Amino acid sequence: MWPPTEADDGEADFAADFPLHRARVAIVGLGLIGGSLALALQGQCAALLGVDPSPKARALAQASGALDAISDDPAALLPAADVVILAAPVRTILALLDALPSWQPSPAIVLDVGSTKTAITTRMAALPPRFDPIGGHPMAGKEHGGFAHAEANLFRDAPFVLTPLSRTTPRARAFALTLAGALQARPLWLDATTHDRHAAAISHLPYLLSLALTLSTPPEAARIAGPGFRSTTRLAASPPHMMADILTTNRRPVLEALRHFRTTLDALETALANDDPRALKALLAEGPPQRHRLLTTPPPGEP
Incomplete structure (x- = not known):
């Protein structure tokens, strides 16, 4: 001490x-x-x-x-x-x-x-x-x-x-x-509130998704794991004590990010469950342009 x-x-x-x-x-x-x-x-x-x-x-x-x-x-x-x-x-x-x-x-x-x-x-x-x-x-x-x-x-x-x-x-x-x-x-x-809301979406939620994927993957499936699995589960290796501090001090924004993610996941699950290729393809088609927009949008708050 x-x-x-x-x-x-x-x-x-x-x-x-x-x-x-x-x-x-x-x-x-x-x-x-x-x-x-x-x-x-x-x-x-x-x-x-x-x-x-x-x-x-x-x-x-x-x-x-x-x-x-x-x-x-x-x-x-x-x-x-x-x-x-x-x-x-x-x-x-x-x-x-x-x-x-x-x-x-x-x-x-x-x-x-x-x-x-x-x-x-x-x-x-x-x-x-x-x-x-x-x-x-x-x-x-x-x-x-x-x-x-x-x-x-x-x-x-x-x-x-x-x-x-x-x-x-x-x-x-x-x-x-x-x-x-x-x-x-x-x-x-x-401001601190905006930071925490944004960080929940782009940092804390991705950690939870990486962790959930790691915990839900059957061990026998890992034998054929390639770079995609390694990259999407990389964050699960983060120090647990550090991540617990982050999640518990940003609980409400993280919960909101989880709810928003679950809405999208539910839509994907519904399209698959209903054997609705049109709805599925429409959702999948949103991915590439949205990723491009997210990664090329000029950051706000420049000094």
Whole structure:
């Protein structure tokens, strides 16, 4: 565990100009996302610090040479940081936000990279005034977690959703845009509710479908599995504890996405059950153009 320390409750006095090369950045959580952030930001900050309770994660991070200092104790490193990036499972981020004031006595920008945003930004709103919080979610990842799978180019060309709070300052907004640029990601402004609804449709539902397909496939059928089966079941290999956090903190949007999907699945089942090739072909014909529209629509919320 990471023990808290006593801290004051002073207010922040943030300067407007804050380039990345002057920032002392602490990444709390050195898994796939936190590790990839460290590798991507190596050499771009005044100091790059890493915190993780896992000896394995710390050893891998140390071996990478990306970080200037690494510890299992946030209280040992966070006071030296003026930017804190929380890169952990969602419920861990919520706990970290509760403990952050006791670890970090000085003003700091606080950015998270969690997969759901409403619960996190709500918790951020309760931080003392010395903190300048902003939510974030780089839409990048792999089915396998951990620093061992981290890579510097993970965020290249990926959307980086930014979800500011009403209290988020122009300085924090500008820094978040600078960070996205340093990662070669595409920044995208959304409110937390919209992010969670969209993420349920394009990320959380696909995981559940991949899992359901994996669990319902007869083992003997796997002998003839090809690339289609491998690609559609890839997400089922995602870390269960991470996905449980995501699903339970985004429960209502995920349930709505499931209901919407079930409507389409029911229509396909009805066409097959009724031996209605015309209805079936009509549904199948909607797939290619709709996929094209989904993947070529310009993203809203460009900064």
